[in-house]
Amino acid sequence: MRALTWHGKHDVRVETVPDPQIVNPRDAIIKVTSTAICGSDLHLYDGVIPTMRPGDILGHEFMGEVVDVGRGNTRLKRGDRVVVPFVIACGNCFFCRRQQFAACDNSNPAYKADISQMLYGHHMCGFFGYSHLTGGYAGGQAEYVRVPFSDVGPIVIDDGMEDDRVLFLSDILPTGWMAAENCEIEEGDTVAVWGCGPVGLFAIQSALIMGAAQVIAIDHYPHRLELARKLGAKTVNYRNTRVYEALMEMTGGIGPDAVIDAVGLESHGFAPDNLYDYAKQSLRLETDRSHVLREALYACRKGGRVSVPGVYGGFVDKFPVGAFMQKGLTMRTGQTHVQKYLSGLLEMIRDNRINTTFLISHRMPLEKGPDAYRKFAFEQNETTKVVLKPGMEARNG
Template structure:
């Protein structure tokens, strides 16, 4: 089969690789009908995630048709159409039973290695380095799905691949980020969001779904700001405006009640001269850059909430921990517990409350176009916001 693979920092290629096979009785094999490039895949491309190996198959936003099931899998049958969450969870350990699906204690075969950095093992992830299990990803024609009787959700008739594909990651990620802000219609909260990429876009709409009064979206890419405005968000272009001064003015000196940092480890930009010098220094190293996080901590009102879906992997540049403490802020973060949200968010799609396909800007039926589209997405060229592939042709 064909698959998109990581070769080295900055180099993604389309290769012919062996087809996946059933390795456990609870496995399933799916024929991938749609998959996408996630913003966190760019961290892999840019060499920010350790333990990637030449030839690793990328991708963790995947759906398709079940073509084979293991003998112990009684939930799925051949022909089922499923969306596969990016976290691999067993459903039986204490973390899964607590609803902390992304903290599953059993699914990462390299958990001991991961524990050397994180203290404890976490859930395995598709296509996201060997420290998270070394599982082949879903930017391919076929995908082996471990614990397939726990993770995938069966898609009902009447919904297109484009509508449901993002249940695999970015829709639950944006929704969890918004949910962590304790939004209710009665609270009339103002939420500020750093980053208007795909997760930020889902977070904007999720905030409104949950009843936020105002959403202020922060970015510098015109097409992303326009998409945020189309959802009803007010916007700040940080290339022309000082974020903190503008936030203070927009909220009449009160500040946003909660903030969402949807940028992560490769953030750029700063307001003060010291921050600008630090940004320039850190940008030429592999150290992760917390500029969006620091701006969010600064921008949040005292006693507010900082929700952080942005991905980080290891060592981080200086974080404004003193501001976090002195302002009495609550920090909420973590990989998304995707399985928790699959059914509720599927129902929102079915009810017409949201169509996540709005975020797709580029489509391709040819995985061989993947390397070029990776570069286009990374470089924000051609108004590229979200790329979806249909490995077996056509589009949904």
């Protein structure tokens, strides 16, 4: 089969690789019909996530048709159309029984020697296509993919629903929803969202559905800010506005009731603290750039809530723990418990309460995957979301 593979910083290739096979009784093999490039994939593309190996198959946002199932899987059958969560979860461990699927104890086969236990105190669960920190599973930017524990993760989709409407159930829609849910939004709340990429935009949409009176979106790409305004958010362009002062003015000097960092470890900008982070990161004295998280903590009102769906991988410097403690803030974060949200969000899509297709800017064949990565990484104003289609004819130009 053909698949997108990682070979180093800014080096992804379409290669012919072995077809996946059933390994365990609860496996399924999916013929991929749509797969997307996620902002988290750019962390791999930029070479900032450790334990990637040349030839690893990328991709954790995908859906398709079941073409084979293991003998232990009684939930799926050949021909089912399914969306697959990026989180691989067994469904039976201590955490899965509490619907904390992204903390599954059984889905990372490499955990006993895993660097993640040294980094975080506990090993990570398994994810598709996201380094050997998360099990080394082949991803879904391919023609076919093996799905472990497929009687727990995938959700069956009605034949009448187009891929584009439901594909983002795999990651970014439930991630944006959980980010807003972690804000514990109350009537009259103001929510500030840093980053108008796909997760940030879905967090904006989710916060408004949950009853936020005002959502303020912070970014610098004009098109992304325009998408945020179309969703109903007010916007701040950090390139020409002092974010803290703008937020104080927009909230009567109190600050937002809740803040969302939808950017994560590769924040951009020319603020002094971010330039400091760039320098330390280049010297390998720091792993993550956390300017956005610092700014969000300073801006959030006293007693407010901080939600962090943006991915962080290691260590940050100059964390304002004094502001965090003195202001009595509450922070909630973590990888998304996708399986917990699937049925409810699918119903909202069916009822047209959630729009999922507005952020798709490009639909490209899998064979054009390297070009798609370059666009998503370096043309972010024009490229809000790329959906790759295995089997789509690749045209030159």
